[in-house]
Amino acid sequence: MEQIHNDDNRKLTSSEEKLAGIADRGEGERRDEWHLDPPDSCDYCHRSLSNSIFFVDGKVKGSFQWGNMCAECFFTYGDAIRWGAGQLYQQVGSNEWLMVGGFPTDEPEPF
Ligand SMILES: [Zn+2]
Numbered sequence: 329m330e331q332i333h334n335d336d337n338r339k340l341t342s343s344e345e346k347l348a349g350i351a352d353r354g355e356g357e358r359r360d361e362w363h364l365d366p367p368d369s370c371d372y373c374h375r376s377l378s379n380s381i382f383f384v385d386g387k388v389k390g391s392f393q394w395g396n397m398c399a400e401c402f403f404t405y406g407d408a409i410r411w412g413a414g415q416l417y418q419q420v421g422s423n424e425w426l427m428v429g430g431f432p433t434d435e436p437e438p439f
Contacts, residue, residue, distance in 0.1 A: 340381070343399035347382045347429075350409050351418055356428035363417050363425040370398035372405055378423070386414025386430070 340348065367383065369376050375398055377383050384402040386409070387394050397406050407413045409429045416429030 341399060343403050344381055346403070347399050347416060351382070351416055351428040353418065353426070353428050355431065356418065356426045359427065359431060361427040363427070366417070366423060366425045367396040370401055371395035372397055372401040381419055383417050383425070384409065384414045385417065
């Protein structure tokens with residue numbers, strides 16, 4: 329796996345592995361969209377995101393509510409990684425979060 333920010337070299341959780349499969353780092357770097365105000369912690373389990381690899385800014389399944397979710401909570405509460413549902417961010421430097429999934433499309437939003 330290429331260049332995942334992972335200071336303590338820990339093993340990825342299964343949720344992180346799933347998100348790593350969705351993340352498109354190359355497309356993210358081409359688009360160069362960074363989260364301007366990244367959250368400190370997950371809105372749902374309140375774990376710190378400082379050592380996390382991914383978070384999702386996304387819609388809660390079956391709801392109109394949006395939140396910042398860690399990898400684990402995304403698979404519990406989240407809807408999907410796509411425009412209109414959720415954006416996936418990868419931490420590529422200390423507190424520098426690049427959008428790597430759920431990119432804006434030129435298509436009308438699928439509602
Ligand atoms: Zn969480």
